[in-house]
Amino acid sequence: MTVGFELDPCAKCEEVMQPFLDRILDDTERAEAERHLDKCGYCARRYRFEESLRRFVRHAAVESMPPALKQKLAALRTPL
Amino acid sequence: MSESEPRRLAEDARSRVRFEEEALELSDQVYRVARRLVSSREEAEDLMQEAYARAFRSWRSYTPGTNLRAWLLRILTNLNIDRARQRQRRPEEQPLEEGDYFLYNKLEGAQRDGNSDEERVLERLSQDDVVDALAAVPHDFRDVLVLVDIGDFTYADAAQILDIPVGTVMSRLHRARRILKRELADQVEVEA
Numbered sequence: 001m002t003v004g005f006e007l008d009p010c011a012k013c014e015e016v017m018q019p020f021l022d023r024i025l026d027d028t029e030r031a032e033a034e035r036h037l038d039k040c041g042y043c044a045r046r047y048r049f050e051e052s053l054r055r056f057v058r059h060a061a062v063e064s065m066p067p068a069l070k071q072k073l074a075a076l077r078t079p080l
Numbered sequence: 081m082s083e084s085e086p087r088r089l090a091e092d093a094r095s096r097v098r099f100e101e102e103a104l105e106l107s108d109q110v111y112r113v114a115r116r117l118v119s120s121r122e123e124a125e126d127l128m129q130e131a132y133a134r135a136f137r138s139w140r141s142y143t144p145g146t147n148l149r150a151w152l153l154r155i156l157t158n159l160n161i162d163r164a165r166q167r168q169r170r171p172e173e174q175p176l177e178e179g180d181y182f183l184y185n186k187l188e189g190a191q192r193d194g195n196s197d198e199e200r201v202l203e204r205l206s207q208d209d210v211v212d213a214l215a216a217v218p219h220d221f222r223d224v225l226v227l228v229d230i231g232d233f234t235y236a237d238a239a240q241i242l243d244i245p246v247g248t249v250m251s252r253l254h255r256a257r258r259i260l261k262r263e264l265a266d267q268v269e270v271e272a
Binding site: 014015017018024045046048049050052053054056057058060061062063064065066069070072073074076077078 | 096100104107108111112115116121125128129132133136179180181183184185197198199201202205206207209210211214226229230250253254257260261
């Protein structure tokens with residue numbers, strides 16, 4: 001079902017993008033992906049986009065805790 | 081023997097106070113995750129209070145020296161899963177045809193000059209787009225995404241918190257990221 005880098009390198013590169021960025025690919029696949037990314041601007045751009053997107057999501061999703069909630073949580077403590 | 085009893089109680093109280101203080105110190109970080117597990121701020125606040133009340137009650141089951149943030153989030157995610165179950169929402173089962181390049185291709189295609197660099201493509205997304213898209217991810221997938229990509233937990237920690245195998249964490253995470261990208265693509269479409 002899955003194709004290799006020799007058959008359809010860009011499809012294979014897309015398939016391994018998430019494990020590549022999560023650093024869980026095995027050495028052989030990682031080396032193959034790196035070789036392809038070195039010469040393929042199409043895939044390289046999409047990998048860089050994914051990295052930026054992950055950073056963007058991480059920052060955009062942060063919302064500080066309302067100060068009143070912290071007080072409510074502290075009030076839940078067992079009285080001494 | 082009766083002399084040691086007050087000492088034991090005092091030691092017990094000290095341990096409890098230390099636990100409660102450490103748990104409260106982590107509350108900002110726990111909230112950051114909790115806020116994205118649910119769609120509204122009110123829900124997040126309820127969930128936090130319920131989780132902290134339970135944590136304070138069962139502080140003895142926490143092993144000092146282990147990951148307290150993960151322990152707290154395990155309580156919180158369990159409560160949240162119970163609530164979700166009560167609401168009878170079904171996790172999304174529909175097939176997802178889009179690949180991982182889908183969002184980029186879509187955003188780049190909508191760019192007037194085409195073939196622009198990835199930073200310019202990303203500028204088309206706003207913070208609200210991300211918040212809305214995250215809220216639209218079905219909760220089973222969102223839990224994993226929020227723990228790993230926002231809460232910075234490892235796969236192993238997320239597996240322990242959610243009480244699912246690591247393999248399930250990975251497959252849900254991959255799917256969650258794709259769903260998120262599809263939702264982001266939809267957001268951009270709505271705005272266009």
